[in-house]
Amino acid sequence: MDTVINPAIIARRKRNTALAAAALLATLSLTAWAINRAVSPSVDASKVSIATVRGGAIANTINASGIVIPVHEELVSSPIQTRVAKVHAKPGQQVRAGELLLELDNRTIQLAIDALKEQLAQQENRILALTLEMDQKRKQLTSAIELLELDLQATRVKLGRYQTLRKAGGVSAEDLLTAELNVKRTEIQLRQHREQIEDGKRVTNSNIEGARLQKSILQKQLQEQQQLLAQTQVRAPFAGMLTWLLADEGASVSTGQLVARVSELNNYKVEASLSDFHARALSAGQQVLVEQGNVKLRGEVQTVLPEIQNGTVKLLVTLAEPHHSILRNKLRVEVNIITEQKQNTLLADYGPAFNGRGPQDIFVVRDGIARKTTLNIGASDGKNVEILSGARAGDQLIISDTSRYKDRDSVRVAQ
Template sequence: MDTTISPHIISRRKRRTALAVAAVLATISLAAWGLNRAISPSVDANNVSIATVRVGNIANSISASGIVIPVHEEQVSSPIQTRVAKVYAKLGQQVQTGELLLTLDDRTIVLASDSIKEQLAQQENRMLALTLEMEQKRKQLTGAIELLQLDLEAARVKLGRYQTLRKAGGVSAEDLLTAELNVKRIEIQLRQHHEQQEDNQRVTRSNIEGARLQKSILQKQLQEQQQLLAQTQVRAPFSGMLTWLMAEEGASVSTGQLVARVSELNNYKVEASLSDFHARALSAGQPVLVEQGNVKLDGEVQTVLPEIQNGTVKLLVTLRQPHHAMLRNKLRVEVSIVTEQKKNTLLADAGPAFNGRGPQEIFIVRDGVARKTSLTIGASDGKSVEILSGARAGDQLIISDTSRYKERDSVRVTQ
């Protein structure tokens, strides 16, 4: 026989059913959360670098390696092929202008100079001999011309007398013709002697001029040899430090070979080298920051060298403090060439996560989860990067290498 269930029992059963359902749902949620924790990757916040986006100023710069070099440096080379005779200075020594550094064997130059001097003496003797010969010929022709002039005067007097007598019939026509021809013959001889005298003078003057020209050439050659002789006395071109020296006595040197180098003291500039990929972005006048340890020096690009070697472009940097105590010859420094400057822009610390300019996928950390977000990166100075879009001030970015999570859209960040 059926009995009626009391409302109290029905109510208790409903509570039990609700509790059972709630327990099942809680169990399922806990299992799902545990499964998600087990499957979804996570990263320890202590194992990554996280940077906060901030507002600041940035100078877009290109990094280069640099070496400190003297502003003024001169090299002294050997004028001839010879050997080192004697060394008077030491490498690294401070020298004064004109100070003797070393001497080169000058015997070949001395012999060459003596030979030229002998040739000069020969030319002097030749010029003197030609002058005497010309004077002697001039005297001989002058005497002959004077005699011919006398003969011409006598022949003309005789011709005049015959012409008078011919009118009176005292002289034959044949005698008159002979007298006329004799005058013409003497006139021709006289003209020939004058021409010969002029020709002799022209030829002799030409020979003398040739000898004088040869003498001038020899004098220049002698002057060159004397200059070479002076250069065998290798002296400091200016006051500075002797940074290179051919210090081995008796060592052979060829023509043009470096034997000494003098560099200016305490006045330096920087020679920077970088990839030719950046060549178009470089120009004279760009600001430069030179760093060595904790020391930072300002400067600017003096000139960009036009030649590119092995994919490397070089430029010279002038410093605002070229006499700084930190600077040393051949000291290696870090160089940052500023190509662009921006103010009040979004910045983040630089890191491996950034790769040049343009759109990039970067993880932004919010509420313990790093979500991949597309950011547009702009300028960089090697320490900070500019964020053009995709983030706001205060956002936290993972700037360390996240390549292992490149296939993920999000990653949990655990403390």
């Protein structure tokens, strides 16, 4: 005969069965989770760089290396082929405007100056001699003219008397003709003497003008030689720093050879160098950010130099603060040339995970899992990148190198 089971016992058995099933399910889940953690790759959050997507403004920049150079620098060259006679200064010292830096041997110039002075004296003597000669000839011809004028008067009087006597039959026709010829001959002689005065004056004046022209040429040559003589005293063109000097006494120097370089102090600009790949994106007037340590100085592209050497293009940058205390000659700086500016866009810190513009696979962290997501990357200023699509403000991105996980769609991020 069957025994009736107590309902309480049946309920307890059902409860135990349910608990056993739940325990088994929990055990299986825990085992699966443990296996998943053991098999799935993970990354320690402290060993990667994670950036938060945020809103802001960005300037697209081209990075270049730069070197600080003086705004005003003057090169002093030798005016002649000579040698260094005496050195008065040392490279690196501050100099005053007009301060004597070195002396060049000037003996050849001094000899040339002496020779020119002798030639000038000869020309001056020639001009004086020609002037005196002209005056003397003029006086002689003037006296001769005065005598001829008296003779002309006398012959005319005689001719008039003969003409009167001829009417009365007192003189012969031959005597009258002779008197007429004497008047004409005297008139011709008088005209010739007057022409001689004018001709002599023209010839002498021409000779004097030639001598004066030669004198003027010699004076210019003398002035040039005197300027060269002054340039053999090599002086600082302005107050500044003597950055280079040919300080070897007795050294030979050729014409035009550099002997000194003086740079202006506390007034600088930047010479930047970058790959010619960016040449088409560069233009005068572009804004520039110059960085040295924590100091940032604003500037502007002054000139893009036309020549390209070894795949490198150079440009000159003027600074808004050319007298800044951090600036010094030959200081190396980082130059960021701003080619584009955007406002109210999504940004993230720059890192090795980004590679230029365009679509890129970046790991986006949500709920402890970094999932590979395609982001469209825009402008970059070397510090930040613009995110055009694929993420929203507040998202966290792994910006360090994730190339080891390139074949994974997701990675756990361990805190």
